[in-house]
Amino acid sequence: MSENINLKEIERQVYLFYSEDGLADLAIGLMIFGFGIFLMVDLPALVGLLGFFPFMVWYLGKQSLVIPRIGSIQPNQEMKKQFVGYFITLCLIGLGVFVLYLLNRGSGETFLSLHPLMLFGFVLALAISSLGMVLKTSRFYFYGLLVFAALAAGEFLSTLITAIDPYLVAVISSGGIILLAGGITLIKFLKKYPVVTLEG
């Protein structure tokens, strides 16, 4: 065992409990990918499932795959404050953006009323990137950037392509990439940590 003791690194290792397994990536990817697919097959009513199903995947994955391998922790007060702060800030930003959109909708051809999905992409990218900040996991910054770039590309292409909906392609492909990355991360995790069968 290495004798180097770095408290910052130890703190980072603790936060890795929440992201090292790739389950958070899979949940985010499922939400975005599923959102695109349900809209593509014209079943918007099923979008509601996306608030539940990815969470179940995350929870069941943690219980059946992660905890038997790396155990579990209870976050301390500082971590709890960070998580709660993240969700409250996100809700406030989402609410603010929704109000902004409603206010702009009736005020003629403004950027926000013409490109509501860009706004959606921005909020989504912000949510994913800030989750990376909370979990001290840099790949989430890439996911945020990917989602925003994909939606911006969809916006640009929507003026050029009419045969398919570039927005849906952007949503599905960015969700698919995050799903794939999550799957690869999970496989690496399962290979790295065997199931611990006995307890002391």
Place this chain on the structure above:
Amino acid sequence: MADQKQSNNNINLEIDRLVHEPVRLKILAYLSAVESSDFVFLVSRLGLTMGNLSAHISKLQEAGYIKVDKSFKENRPHTTISLTDMGSAAFSKYRAGMLQLLQ
């Protein structure tokens, strides 16, 4: 010079040998970053055998630095470990002492 030597000796005396051991120091460092953790988490993070970790856990528990709760979860033994106030104070004091020593 003599004062400096005397001062260094005083600092040395205040280093808690129980905390100073690298594995136990790491255990305390991990526990200081969480509310509590289970045994498996420490095994996976520290890369120790269960027997080795148990020995260190016992020493820290005997000193009153950590609290160990044993229970059953889905018919399996489950051990939860957390830092006590005394352990938290000992870890903080050790850190402060080491910083002072190295300055």
